[in-house]
Amino acid sequence: MTEVLSEQTGRGAHSGALLEVDNLHVEFRTRAGVAKAVNGVTYSVDAGETLAVLGESGSGKSVTAQTIMGILDMPPGKITGGEIRFRGVDLLKLPEDQRRKIRGESVSMIFQDALSSLNPVFPVGWQIAEMFRMHRGSSRSDAKKKAVELMDRVRIPAAKDRVNDFPHQFSGGMRQRIMIAMAIALDPEILIADEPTTALDVTVQAQIMGLLAELQRDSNMGLILITHDLGVVADVADKIAVMYGGRIVENAPVHDLYKTPAHPYSKGLLESIPRVDQKGQELYAIKGLPPNLLEMPPGCAFHPRCPYRRDNCVTEVPPLYTISGTRGSACHYWREVIDEGER
């Protein structure tokens, strides 16, 4: 771990969660106008915990993750507000060299598209070994040995023989394992997985999710799993943050969210899953389209699609109301949604 932080905060001395995103705002200045991609995102994850970030495409999941990792395209991107605290220290205010060290070692990330994230012209073993040479100053042979160990750990069959193979010689599932190997190489405390299985078959998805769960158990990492798959979330999450139009509209422990959703959007998503006992009937469908970030609807961004809408929803932006110590909903009428929602 980073001595930098232990010096500044004393390891584990602060009282909040390990990683906290607090009221983060990110915009993109484009020719068409200002796209408010992230409009006040707040979530946190602790050691050993799995937070699932759920939302449709364009809701700001990846931009939030890129901002945490410090890999946001700036410009056109611009962080216009908020904090990202790791062990209580705001990464956005740290000097560049310290920030880079934390982001390289303590917080790491795997991406949806493993093929384009790996360098096509270097052998995968070399790319994993490079992590040890760059960050740990390991010798060439030592780094290579560690690379083989890691490939073994993520269950690449015959790792020793494949360490010199290139990315295109591996299947999609194996490339994702290589990405995971690189992401866990330096024993991070937080792993962000951005749609790690979206491009993969369910059989391979099950292998990868099983692997992630096992690695997390072994090393007590905090895991932020970004996904739009309500099945995957139900399977692995401890708690969930639902995003819509660049905001967290609901956060809750996993069982609470599936049992009694407190926001009309989460409720609509759950209801639109095809269920066996509803075969032959029309599926519930949330009407309308996701919001255009260039012209967000006033008031509650979900109001044009919301069956619970009242007059004040069009003018008053709902804050993230506290429902309990572990739950929140950005809906003026969350009580009504919960009461009606016993499923």
Next chain:
Amino acid sequence: MRANAESILEVRDLVKHFPLTQGVVVKRQIGAIKAVDGVSFDLHRGETLGVVGESGCGKSTLAKLLMALERPTSGSVRVNGKDITAARGAELKRMRRNIQMVMQDPYTSLNPRMTVGDIVGEPFEIHSDVVPKEGRRRRVQELLEVVGLNPDHINRYPHQFSGGQRQRIGIARGLALQPEIIICDEPVSALDVSIQAQVMNLLERLQNEFDLAYIFIAHDLSVVRHISDRVAVMYLGKIVELGSDAEIYDAPTHPYTQALLSAVPVPDPDGRDRRQRIILQGDPPSPANPPSGCHFRTRCWKAQDICAEQTPALEVRPGSDHPSACHFAEARDVVNAQ
């Protein structure tokens, strides 16, 4: 969605092998990719047949063969009794009218330089006898309305529409020639959850209205179950199990079907720690070099010597009433098992 037993599509022993060549100047064939390797089934009028299986198992190749966009290596595809694989010229053109396709990717499957009106009306240019020229604009507007788009948007371009709306444009185009069969290759996979349900409802409504038969290819097994009357499970170019949705989902008999179903995450966190999972090891073998006997044997936990020696036929076996291509087929409820 009630299917009557009249077959409008009869597929028999369909095979498509792509030659595997080596050498740049002089190409030598060194083998074949067995993309579709002996597939037979019937499709009934007004019915939906779901097709599921891992990436590369041959689903899209099968779709192209049914549309006569690819020529099969062998086998036949009879549409209303006539073999489309043997048809040529004007006859092929006429037969194609009856089978249309809706593609996976609403972003790349529409020509960005054509207006919506041109895209939806293009089939009328190719089959100019269907609607007289004066009536075409009107007919296109009707089609847009049928799929829930604003008919006044006829002059807009694809980029002015969202993914779900573009998929509707693709569907309107598929309906233009009033086909009896529509092949949907992953029609909702690229769409967000909240939009998927809208498009699924549209497909079901159109089926009832026009008595369409669908081949519905998808990797989301809960979506397939919702829309399908029967389901075919494919592995390495072959159908390994075929049955009604309840037979496949509640009493699957082929180990591959069982593994596939048990890998699907259930959108309900209750009881997740007790759920049984069959986790297959490794990836499917290459279709260029499938295992002898049963193609699944390299990943099957039930494999015996006979599985390497004899290819199991897709047939009804004792203890089950739907066909399965496993020597040791045995029903097992993996979805509801806890």
